[in-house]
Amino acid sequence: MDKELIIIDEKQYELKYNEKTIETVEALTGKAFMDVIVNNKGMLSLSMLRQYFSNALYAVEGGRVSSEQGSNVFTKVLNTKGYVYLASGRWYNSSC
Secondary structure, eight states: OOOOOEEETTEEEEEOOOHHHHHHHHHHHTSOHHHHHHHTTTOOOHHHHHHHHHTSEEETTTEEOOHHHHHHHHHHHHHHHOHHHHHHTTTTTEEO
């Protein structure tokens, strides 16, 4: 199975979620992931979506990126494709 990539400025990124990533975002936001999902019927707020995106972003060549760089990539995808596009997960295998 091919990796699901995000391509920004000719750089390839991917999201990797694991227990540590989820715990990091829960600590930053003060909200449990499942609580957010259940209470919001699966739709994350823009700030919550940014946290989960920016803390799970890895450069295909180079490893984990800083949450600041991840936030910048998130903003670029948001400005190019929009919130609904990001929230739906359709950015997989896409380039901006």
